[in-house]
Amino acid sequence: MQGSSVQIKGRILYVTDDLALLEKQLAGEDISYDVEKNEPSLVGNISTDELTPGWVCYYYDETLARFCLVGLRGGKVGKDAIKNGGYGVIVSGISKGCGSSRETAPYSELKSGVQLVIAKSIEKIYRQNAQNIGLLTSTDFGLIERIQRGEAIPMSEFTKGLDPISAAIVEHGGLFAYNRARLAGKTTPPAVTTGARPMTLCEKILAAHVIVDAKAGQLGAVAVKPGDAFFARTDVRFSHEYVTPMAESLFSAEMGKDAKVTDPESVFAFRDHLTFLDLVMPRAHREMGLKEQAEELATVQESFTKRQGVKLYGEVHRDGKLVGSEAICHNKVIEELALPGQLVAGTDSHTCMAGALGCFAFGVGSTDMANAWYTKDVRVTVPETARFVLTGLLPHGVCAKDVMLHILSQPFFKTGQGIGKVLEFAGDGVRAMPLDERATLTNMAVEAGGFTGIIEADDVVVDYLVKQRGLVAEDVRKRIVKADPDAKYLATFEIDLSSLEPMVATPGDPRNGIPLRDLPGTKIDIAYGGSCTGGKKADMDMYAEVLKLALEQGKKVKDGVHLYIQFGSQDIRRYAEAKGYLDVFAKAGAELVDPSCGACIKAGPGVSDSPDQVTVSAINRNFPGRSGPGKVYLASPLVVAASAIAGKIVSPDSL
Ligand code: SF4
Structure with missing residues (x-):
């Protein structure tokens, strides 16, 4: 103390x-x-x-x-x-x-x-x-x-x-010290005493996961309200190689070298962030010994997962050659791991992407994860929810990325009011979106400083899980959690999707969104289509749509411009292959890259290497230095592909 x-x-x-x-x-x-x-x-x-x-x-x-x-x-x-x-x-x-x-x-x-x-x-x-x-x-x-x-x-x-x-x-003085006192009975977290009340979707999921008695495994509170704090039981815990070693060293320092991860079947590890680092590491960094340092992250993670019996989604070989990662963690969590109504904790801010399945998914740090490996619990303070009711249909050439760049540019977020809030997306406009597009909304909730993003699961989610994982529709439906009709929201924003247009966020911050028409023809050097946000199946459909059109017009990627298309997972790559997209991408002049975070984290093909280079990118954030020293404009997959053809940032309509 x-x-x-x-x-x-x-x-x-x-x-x-x-x-x-x-x-x-x-x-x-x-x-x-x-x-x-x-x-x-x-x-x-x-x-x-x-x-x-x-x-x-x-x-x-x-x-x-x-x-x-x-x-x-x-x-x-x-x-x-x-x-x-x-x-x-x-x-x-x-x-x-x-x-x-x-x-x-x-x-x-x-x-x-x-x-x-x-x-x-x-x-x-x-x-x-x-x-x-x-x-x-x-x-x-x-x-x-x-x-x-x-x-x-x-x-x-x-x-x-x-x-x-x-x-x-x-x-x-910190979570470990607190937990030691808690386990020694010197301090006790207060019980959740909130009486029955109408709850939002997130509140209902959280209430079901409140730990009432950790030893007896008793879960569930009658209700929770914003501000209630408690430890909650996780269903899925995951970490990637960037964070696992730090969490592991905290875990063994605090719990002892022989400490075991509790219930390792619900713990997952990913080697996804640094797979292609070697291709782009600057000489100065090599000279500092950073190549070996980065490789150590992967080896420490691998030995931890082997020792603890944790599944590692690692690297993939094709035709005897190492080609890339199995998947970016968030894409795989949606493909294989999370379910509606669950609580998912990952050591990455975009863990919120899984909220598209109707689960409460959020990012935690190394110390939180090290504790969660042992206790299965994470601490949560119930956040308030801002509701975005999307109505109408998106015009042709406008997609979920534009919706988020529009939302993030609003004063509510620019003034920091979105920090720590849940962004719940609802309305007919969301219902009309496929799961991948919904995942762009929930993924980018964190760009506003949000706690997480979430969308109530419906038949789109049920159909996806039946097709993707072979689950039984009725079993999935039973898991769906719905908000109470009279639940209270911090704020409700109505957005008519039919009024939106292609957007772009100018360099420096994803909240810098402006209509693309206000950006006078900005020349580009790099167009990057990939990452957890921009490397999904629906994104591949969009790159292919624009590049097919360009090929029909006898156009290809503009001389001097590099277009990179990088898949979010091997499953997504197989989808693109089956659809014939690999051929389209290659003919149009795109460079194809196997799954990994890559350029999104300045660790793979597509990074800039000088401050005057300009990139248009389908990733989710463009904070200074994020993808190299150059300037990064955020835009939709459609705009990224069209810009690669035009050599400047344009909407596909102008091709
Ligand atoms: S692709 Fe980018 S945003 Fe997504 S998990 Fe990797 S580094 Fe994070």
């Missing part, structure tokens, strides 16, 4: 938009900040990619401290700058820790000596990861003056507004 107050020591680093001021601080000078005037202005939307870029995550121990913030836009933060700077506090603008769920980000800050992160708003997964490892967070800028006066800050300042479990975790 931490003391009742904490003395924050060290310097205060203001992450300023003014690069000269930032450099001054890094050189040893302290500056002042005017809270009222917000001067100097603070950098907002610092993503976890900027805190610990993909290549930094090849490390999974205290070495991470040496690279804290090296990906920050502007390129001013060098190796060891934060660690050697003597900082106790880091201050920045809105949406601190947006993007990927990587726990390496707050861990690198903590191990650099940072005790407290202050920001105007803090993203949900990042904040939860920070709590789990004992890094304090606050949105109270009034603390700065008190810290400068040398005041010891009461712990209650850091637990204000938190649910009782999160507050207890902060007070104990």
Whole structure:
């Protein structure tokens, strides 16, 4: 247990938009900040990619401290700058820790000596990861003056507004310390006492998974409401190679070297993120020994899965040659693992994609997963739900990606109000979408800082599971959870799909959506169609539709442009092959890549290698540096394929 107050020591680093001021601080000078005037202005939307870029995550121990913030836009933060700077506090603008769920980000800050992160708003997964490892967070800028006066800050300042479990975790200095106290009977999570009430879809699923008595295996509360906090029983737990080693080292350090994963049949591992890294790793990174470091992630994961009896979706050989991964985790979770009404936890922010099946699926950090391996539980604070009722039908040439780029560009999200909320999609417009298109909506819910995305399962889901997995329709129907008709929502937004048009998000943030017609012919170097979001069967249909049309017109991928099409899973590749798409793609001049996260995570064909390169991409996020140093515009699969032909960002109608 931490003391009742904490003395924050060290310097205060203001992450300023003014690069000269930032450099001054890094050189040893302290500056002042005017809270009222917000001067100097603070950098907002610092993503976890900027805190610990993909290549930094090849490390999974205290070495991470040496690279804290090296990906920050502007390129001013060098190796060891934060660690050697003597900082106790880091201050920045809105949406601190947006993007990927990587726990390496707050861990690198903590191990650099940072005790407290202050920001105007803090993203949900990042904040939860920070709590789990004992890094304090606050949105109270009034603390700065008190810290400068040398005041010891009461712990209650850091637990204000938190649910009782999160507050207890902060007070104990992290999740492991809290769980040790919980297992020793020194602390008990409060019982869920909410009486019967109308519930949303998510609330109903969560209520069914509340752990009432862990030892007796008793689950289920009468009802839950937003703000209720408890441990919930998972049905599916998974992690990929980027995160498994860090979780494993935490797991064995805290639970002992011989500790066993509980119920390993419901635990899965994926080797999907770094499969093609070797093809694109810059020489400088090789010289730093990062190739070997990255390979270690895979070998540590493999030996963990063998030792623990956990299924690993690994690499695939064809004609005797290693060609790629079995699948990107999220595509495989939908193809084989998750079911309606379940609770799915994965060590990746896009775990929410499985919400398209009508399950509650969300991303957790390494510490949460290490605990969940042992207890099967994850802690949850019931989020509020924002409901998006989609009506009407999408016009030709407009698809789910455009819907999400439109939704994310709305003030509700741009101002951070979506952080930590569930995005539930409903209405005839959603019902008319195939499962893959629904999965684009739920996948991108996290780009708004959302907790998860979800869609009530219906016959589209039943038919999919019957066809894909050979399940019995009636068994699937029995699992479907529906919201109560009088459930309460934080907000309801009605969107007439027939009014939408092709969208594009300009570089830097998926919330930068604008109508494509407002973007004057932007020349491109790279068009990338792949990732969990853009590498599904329906996406392949869209690439093929546009490229067939181009071939009929005697056109191919524009000279000087590279079009990459990368499948989300081997099953999707087989689908494309059976449909004759491989031939179409090849004839049009696309380069085909077997499944892996690849360019989406700057680790495969399709990455940019210079700041002036321009990419149009079907991936879900375009935070700075995400897919290389170039500029990334997000767009639909239709726009990606059309742009590859035109050599500039265009809608397919203009071909
Ligand atoms: S494809 Fe991209 S967004 Fe999807 S899991 Fe991989 S890295 Fe994450």
